[in-house]
Amino acid sequence: MSAPLLTATGVHKNYGNTQALRGVDFAIEAGEIVAVTGPSGCGKSTLLHCLAGLLSVDAGEIRYRDQDIGLFSEAARSRLRRSDFGVLFQFGQLVPELTAAENVALPLLLSGSGRKGAREAALGWLDRFGVADLADKRPGAVSGGQQQRVAVARAMVTEPKVVFADEPTGALDQLNGEQVLGAMVRVAREQGTAVVLVTHEATIAAYADREISLRDGAVDPTGLGVAP
Ligand code: ADP
DSSP states (O other): OOOOSEEEEEEEEEETTEEEEEEEEEEEOTTOEEEEEOSTTSSHHHHHHHHTTSSOOSEEEEEETTEEGGGSOHHHHHHHHHHHEEEEOSSOOSOTTSOHHHHHHHHHHHTTOOHHHHHHHHHHHHHHTTOGGGTTSOGGGSOHHHHHHHHHHHHHTTOOSEEEEESTTTTSOHHHHHHHHHHHHHHHHHHTOEEEEEOSOHHHHTTSSEEEEEETTEEOTTOOTTOO
């Protein structure tokens, strides 16, 4: 078995008196797609934010390629997120004033790419997600499913090693949700991109290679999760 790409060991995270994570262990290998499931409030989103370095942990550690990211400066964590991580949320993540192509090009521009190259890459990624014809439309002018395809293209345009997706289909109906997720999983497999997929839906978790289930801030040892 290859070494994990990203691991959480004994992670605790509190919000005031709320213990959101109580000693969670987690590991994902390069190219693996892992669903994190469990009932609302069990800590899924908090775990995803800790893994992505968006939240610091209160105890335990998060290692990426064998480096403890808790020891990184905020600037170093931001650089790591820009170069190696992609994030995708439920909705509302596109910049409303920018076109689809401009939204997808944005992470490349922030990483120092030139405008022309960034636009060309953005068009290519929109095409991979079947929305190239929407390149010059703003988010408000396209459907929810189309917006989410643009958001997936934006999360993957930098060719990250890991995509963190927090209920990425939660705002879509079942058919649209499965189409968006199916496209994301297909492209992730082609690229060898690992995906941490937070979901409370069994049909969505079924797209993953593996599922871990949380309950009350800890890994559920029964592993029953949301699978039928
Ligand atoms: P899930 O993603 O499984 O719904 P969360 O990680 O969002 O769970 O939440 C875990 C627990 O932490 C819940 O009890 C939730 O109410 C609490 N929580 C989450 N975010 C915050 C916050 N910013 N401030 C206070 N409590 C929070």
